[in-house]
Amino acid sequence: MKGARIFRTIQVKLIIIYVLLILIAMQLIGVYFISTMKTSLMASFTNNLNDQANILTKFVEQKFSSASLNSSMTDEQTTEDLRDMVSTLFSINQAEIQILDASGKVLTTSVPSQQSYVGRKNTTLAVSRALQGIRDNEEDIIGEDNVRKKVIAKPAYHQQKIVGAVYIVASMNELNETVNRVNQIFVSGMLIALGLTGVLGVLLAHTITNPIKVLTRQATAVAEGHFDRQVPVHGDDEIGQLSEAFNDMTNRLREALSANEEEKEKLASILANMSDGVVAADEHGVVMITNRRAREMLGVKRGEGMQLTELLGLNERQIDELMRGLEHAIIIRKEALEVEDDEIMRVTFTPIHRRDKTTAGTIAVLQDVTEQEKLEQSRREFVANVSHELRTPLTTIKSYAEALDDGAMQEKELGERFVGVIRNETERMIRLVTDLLHLSRLDSNQAPLRRQATNVPDMLEEVADRFSFQLRQKSIHAAVQVEAGISTLWLDRDQIDQVLDNLVSNAIKYTMDGGRIEISARKPDAATIAIRVKDTGIGIPQKDLNRIFERFYRVDKARSRNMGGTGLGLSIAREIIKAHGGTIALESEWNEGTTVTFTLPALHEGGGSA
Known part of the structure; x- marks a missing residue:
């Protein structure tokens, strides 16, 4: 061989x-x-x-x-x-x-x-x-x-x-x-000529094949990724021109591969840092590329080599329709992927076409639409709640107005009672609309903060004084405690008063007679002031704690409505505290009481830290 x-x-x-x-x-x-x-x-x-x-x-x-x-x-x-x-x-x-x-x-x-x-x-x-x-x-x-x-x-x-x-x-x-001597001389001359021709052929072939061998070694080096070597050019003949062309090709190939590597790095960086998940599959539905976000969303360590049906939890008919472009997007719920059932993904498919218009594969973009779905659900619930909250007093007003129109006005005592009901329902509607407008202004940043220097101990004492009548009615003991060193804060006094009034009002409503309410202020660190309203009321069940700050959410809807609440107080309080740059949290045990704590940044006049 x-x-x-x-x-x-x-x-x-x-x-x-x-x-x-x-x-x-x-x-x-x-x-x-x-x-x-x-x-x-x-x-x-x-x-x-x-x-x-x-x-x-x-x-x-x-x-x-x-x-x-x-x-x-x-x-x-x-x-x-x-x-x-x-x-x-x-x-x-x-x-x-x-x-x-x-x-x-x-x-x-x-x-x-x-x-x-x-x-x-x-x-x-x-x-x-x-x-x-x-x-x-x-x-x-x-x-x-x-x-x-x-x-x-x-x-x-x-x-x-x-x-x-x-x-x-x-x-x-x-x-x-x-004749024989001439033949011998000719044969000898021919052998000598053949020998010299062989030697000259070796030398001449070497001059031709040696540059070709050098080109071959260079081509092998280029195939292995070494682009820094150059073929020596020994003349201006065809081989020299070939060597120059090869060197030029090597340089261009190095530049093209460098540009390709840069584009590949950019693409890899983009894919790795995208907020959406990206999955690329070939024409047979075998996954070729997945980025980090896609693996996180799908809960897999490595998606390459898997079938789209297995990775996305879809059947073959759905995948086939999506890859052929018959459908462009589909909603996947996490329970189908055996993970948390409160996350929803929208998967958008884009087919990859060859020049001959056939399908070479597909790219699937995964978007987490859980928050969007929650917001959409909240919007639907909000509209339903607003409609319900308005329909109840309007129905009551309409009923009593019709009764008055039917002759109840002739009876003074009955007429006055009906007019009182109408008045109360109207005031309830006004409070509801006022709260809604307030929330709307807070959401759209149309309620700018009017910060002013506020004495915290005085503010808390005034809150207790405003509710002293209701406290005495239910024999509830109220205590105000302010940690030493807390004096003045730079805040919007009216809005913080609204938060405190809401929290204290709720505490009074859901605390039994003879209970206790504690209003306190402390300084957990140099840059924060924490104000707490703690009661010994009926408390809130654990299952309702995560939704207590949602708009129109009530633990006991009938009782809350009878007490005059709109279901928007805690939502407004959360938005006000958020506008101040603070946080609000609620802790509660059923039949043991509730503690609401909100924090405010300790600012001095001009917006700096105290």
Whole structure:
């Protein structure tokens, strides 16, 4: 596998390509060159033999001509002359030469070992053709020694008559050896060229692949998140331009990722600090993202990976309709999520669409609407209570007015009693409307505080004096206690008097004859004054304590209404104390009494701390 992987590298491929190209080129050049050279050598060899044969034929013709003209020259002398001439030529050309007469009989030969052929006829085709007068007689043969040889036969003429022939057999060993040496030289040169090509290919491939390797390492580093490295640029060629482009891409990618990280951090910060819960799910309803507020509202430690149906406590049909946009919002009550049942959430769904308009997921925004629902319920109860409180006296007034109209006015005592009832109900309505207007001004901050320096002991004593008649009627003992060091406070005297009057009035109403009411002031810390109204009355049940400051809320509605209360006193007291920057609290035990304590900041004239 490792060897196969090596052959897949660009460097090895380039080297192989270079070597193959050179090998193919050398082979083509070699085949053409050797073939051309062999043809040229063969042609030169053949031409040389033909020239020698032609020369020898001239000599033979001259000898035969001289012998015919000189009668004193015997055949032996002629043959001897021909033998000397052939021997001389043989020493030059290293060829077998035979001189034949007109009948084809061998007169002489240049090869001593072939002297036995002298006197015999040469019956080869070339000789036969030459004795027939054909001049161009060439053929290649394989000799007995398995050597390729060239055969040439030329006719000799005397006075237009064939008197003999020249027969030459030349070995082609030297030519073949020359060709083989050339082949060896070419092969050696080709191997040397291939070796040099391989070395040069390695160097050239290295110059190409080394920058690519550097780019590969840089790309790997970028993939791992290292954007601070730069690819060296060694030139202005294509690889240099690629390196510059890669460096530019790395810088831009670093900037894009940095911007993306910043946006991601911003989004994560926004999601983490949102007052609303956010849940993101994919197209299959699997939760991908939840922020801290959503987990707190849903009571889970980790919502990722859960199904929306499981996380929100909804069935699949509801989730499907919400994710498809058929519905946009739904109200979830906490009892469905097995937590407190006094919290309500509104979940608003927004589908996430792809470019092809298909749904890629959904985002659910969770809003705690418990307070809104409570306020809405309080508003409904307030309207109902106001309607009820007004309807009762109006009905009474209407009934007594109709009775007076029907003749009750004729009876003086009865008429006066009816008019008294009408008057009382009217005054009750006036008190109710007055309290409502007062509450409205407090809610809308239209009742500004008119602070003034107020002596706290005197204010508490005056409250007790104002209710002295009612206290004596019920034989209730009232005590005023002021802690040492408390003297003057900067407050709205009229409004605080209204709070104290309401608290003392309630204490008197719900305390039995012979009971006790204590009005006290103390200083729990340097910046606060606490004023307490404590009675030994019937008290308030524990189940009503949390709602006692609500508007129109009464523990015993019938009894409270008969005592002339509107159900708004404690609500007005709470708003007044809140406007002063203080707090009010109520503690009570059934049949043991009630303690109402409100605190005020200890301010001096000008609004500073005392």
